Amino acid sequence: MSSTNLQYMLTSLLGAEHANQLSDLLQIPASTLRPRADTVSRIEIAQALNMLLFEKLLKAVPQGNDYVQDSVRAGNKIRFDHGALRTVLGISTGTLPAGEAAFTRILRPLGYHVNGVYPLQRISMTGRAYAHEDDAEEIAQFFLSELHPHHFSSEFQATVNKVLSTSQDPVDAHSAQLLQQLGNDKSLPLADALALLPVLVACFDRQHALPSIAEYQVLLAESAEMAWISTEGNAFNHATDRVANVEQVADAQRALGRAIKEKIEVSRNGRVRQTAFRASTVTRPMRDDNGVMVEMKVPGSFYEFISRDRYLDEETRQEKLDLTFDSGNAQGIFKMTASSNAASC
Structure with a gap:
């Protein structure tokens, strides 16, 4: 793999040792392993981006990282199925395009098309x-969701607008x-x-x-998903490992004492x-009613199977x-980031 465009890009961005470690974690689609050349195809760039985003998710989700490291030690590689992210439609988002438009401008040039x-x-x-149009079964999909603020109260909409209007x-x-x-x-x-990839990440x-804490509580009262977006933005909400038997994996992780969903969502x-x-718990600094910065514990991202x-x-x-995906499955999985309230550290 060291003589491929993919490994050259990863090595250039991460360094040789780091790039090799990342490559050892994941099954690399054969369609992306093309000999070194002065020009790289969209599928190679897409795969490099997916690998960088997968690693970024692992850094944010310690439990997922522990599972991945266990898998590698056992001689297995992760088959990255899809990454999920959230956006907001029809609201002021500063200089950032609203809703999925912020990502369709990226995904379409990379070779992705709507598959459902x-x-x-x-x-x-x-x-x-x-x-991905060039290798749909092997290149990780993106599950891109849009929240519709107009379904909520006027106070909620005003708060969403105030928070997201600062977007750059x-x-x-x-x-x-x-x-x-x-x-x-x-x-x-x-x-x-090589110049484009860090911008995409x-x-x-x-x-x-x-x-602020007050704004977060307004959002959380009506939508756990919007509250999550307010602190985590367009980060991967989760990354997903494609496994042969999700039931066996869940039982094995539960036996290790890891906090995994009790129910298997079936399409x-x-x-x-x-x-x-x-979901992992993360801390985010928010201002209280007196303008004092307080470290708050909120839901972060998670790892899916x-x-x-x-x-x-x-x-x-x-x-x-x-x-395909399933609306019922997705809504069940999205509950992993729900939280009844935010707590100060």
């Missing part, structure tokens, strides 16, 4: 799955130009890809100022099964992996 739309009515959100767009003019070039050519010169973070067609660790069955496509008569 999922109404999440119980939590007033809409989810969209993005699969991490994509500068040069990076936007590179994304347009990538979309047109389906490739970039290697030097440009930075997009998956909080771009706005933290709320209506029965082919997709999911569970997850409880999924099993997907293969099925016979009736139209093509070909066997396929079920890459």
